[in-house]
Every structure is written in structure tokens, then in C-alpha cells.
Amino acid sequence: MDSGKIIDGKDISSKIKDEVREETKKLLFERNIIPGLAFIIVGENVASKVYVKSKGKACEEIGFHSVTKSLPETTTETDLLRIIHEFNNDKSIHGVLVQLPLPKHINEQKIIEAIDYKKDVDGFHPQNVGRLSIGQKCFIPCTPYGIVEMIKRSKVDTNGKNVVVIGRSNIVGKPMASLFLRKDLNSTVTICHSATKDIKAFTLQADILIAAIGKPEFVKGDMIKEDSVIIDVGINRVDDNTVPKGYRLTGDVDYNSCFGKVSKITPVPGGVGPMTIAMLMRNTLDSASQIIYE
Ligand code: GUN
Numbered sequence: 001m002d003s004g005k006i007i008d009g010k011d012i013s014s015k016i017k018d019e020v021r022e023e024t025k026k027l028l029f030e031r032n033i034i035p036g037l038a039f040i041i042v043g044e045n046v047a048s049k050v051y052v053k054s055k056g057k058a059c060e061e062i063g064f065h066s067v068t069k070s071l072p073e074t075t076t077e078t079d080l081l082r083i084i085h086e087f088n089n090d091k092s093i094h095g096v097l098v099q100l101p102l103p104k105h106i107n108e109q110k111i112i113e114a115i116d117y118k119k120d121v122d123g124f125h126p127q128n129v130g131r132l133s134i135g136q137k138c139f140i141p142c143t144p145y146g147i148v149e150m151i152k153r154s155k156v157d158t159n160g161k162n163v164v165v166i167g168r169s170n171i172v173g174k175p176m177a178s179l180f181l182r183k184d185l186n187s188t189v190t191i192c193h194s195a196t197k198d199i200k201a202f203t204l205q206a207d208i209l210i211a212a213i214g215k216p217e218f219v220k221g222d223m224i225k226e227d228s229v230i231i232d233v234g235i236n237r238v239d240d241n242t243v244p245k246g247y248r249l250t251g252d253v254d255y256n257s258c259f260g261k262v263s264k265i266t267p268v269p270g271g272v273g274p275m276t277i278a279m280l281m282r283n284t285l286d287s288a289s290q291i292i293y294e
Helices: 009-031 046-062 077-088 108-114 126-133 142-153 173-181 199-203 255-259 272-288
Strands: 036-042 065-071 095-098 162-166 188-192 208-211 229-232 236-239 247-250
Touching: 009 046, 009 142, 009 272, 036 046, 036 077, 036 272, 046 065, 046 272, 065 077, 077 095, 077 108, 095 272, 126 173, 142 173, 142 229, 142 272, 162 173, 162 199, 173 188, 173 208, 188 199
Parallel strands: 036 065, 036 095, 162 188, 162 208, 208 229
Antiparallel strands: 236 247
């Protein structure tokens, strides 16, 4: 197997966390600041609980202060807004993260907009979304930010390249497109989505393909360009009776049919996934050091 083709998200994320850990020590020593991150989780979504637990563990490993508020499914919007305001006003907290999705009776956008944009380490507040789209300093959403780091650290040339993003979510697809458009990456960007006609006609033109649609193994080998770079954002559970757990995790890319054709590819698991948490740590440290906003 040609392991030189694999972009190892575990290895890159671990390096980023080491960098953040070192800078965190320096911040404490020089300015007596400990980065603080507050997690709010509403309801019993199993995947959300797992994510928040891993994010809290990363804080501990790096030397951040972290608080997790786990609220019942029945929490009202008013109660959730009050808790957000408390963290907004808490000087020991530099990042406020409300884990999504929220229960249906809560207006998600209203909650996102209640978070102080200077503590919005998810980069979902319209202030950060807007600043990203006009190329100003801001918090960048962690998954697309992680993809940029993987691309840069793997020395993938993006200048003038065709980048195709499949998926138009606010968390991945749209910010990803904004980032590739910025002068530092300087790519030509296309976003495909559920209404796109003949997706294959677009993906075959992609020097860099970002798959973020949430459909297991959607991208097949015959849909990609020879020597392209494939970034798989998907984490899908599919039934598999041949393993004790009864399921396996797979991405949005059919890894086996693509591998022979690509110049680089991210695996699932161990690709984009671990990068997201590393970039959350980076954003929280940058918030505490007031690198993004004074
Ligand atoms: N749910 C899925 N991904 C994310 C994320 O990056 N941040 C938050 N807050 N919720 C999510």
C-alpha cells in the first residue's frame, strides 16, 4: 500500500495540539491567562454526547479550563439564552460552544446569534461568517479550518486549482468554499448540492474534491480526476454483520475504488475527524490570547 498518499489527520492533529499546548504554557507564564471553554449540550443525542466528551478531554490534555453544562431535552429557549449570557459575561471563559443539533422547539439561529461573537470559537455567528466571506480576521469553523491545515501541511498546491465542494452546509460546505476563495489558497471553487444536475461532470474536473454530503461512499473511483486530492468529511455508520459491533464507520468517499487514482486522500476514521477538535483548541487559544479580536 502506498501510505505516502494518505493524509494522516491523527498525526497532523496531534502536532497541532502539541503546538497549542506549548503556546498555552507560554500564555500562562507570560500573561497569567488560562484559556477557558464552555460546552452546552441540550438533550440526549448520543453522537453529540460523544463529541462533547472528546472535546472536554482535549481541553484537559492541553491545559485549558473547561465547563460542560448538560441540559435536559425540555430546556426552554429562554433558559438556554440565560445560560449563554452567563458564559458571555464570565471572564474565565474565552469560548462558548452550543453543541448542534438542538431540540426542535429551540430556534438554532437565535441561539447562535446570542453567543458573543468574540467567544464564538465555532465560527457560526453571522459576524464571523460575514467576516470570513470578505476575507477579514475571524473565527473559522473548525472542520473547514482543519481541512485547510491538512492541505497546507501536506504541501498540496491550491493556487488556481479547481476545487469542488459537495455539500452546502453552514458548518462545512459554505465556509469551505469561502476559505478556498481567499487569496492565500487562491482556488477556483464550485459548490455542488442535492439539486446539482450531473455531479460527475463537476467532480471529474476537480483537482481537489471535498466530500461533505453525509451519504456513505457516494464518491466512486469513476467520478474523480486522475491524480486529484480527495478530502472526505463524512462519518457514516453503516450496518456490517461481519464485525462484532454490527456496524462500521465509512466516509462519503468509496476509498477502495478511489485510492488507486488519487495523489492524496484522507481516510475515515483518522482523517478530517480528529482535525476538528484540534482546530477548536486553536480557536480557543486564539480567543484567550486576543489574536482575533481585542
Ligand atoms: N455539531 C456537529 N458539528 C458541530 C460543531 O462543529 N460545532 C457544534 N457546536 N456543533 C456541531
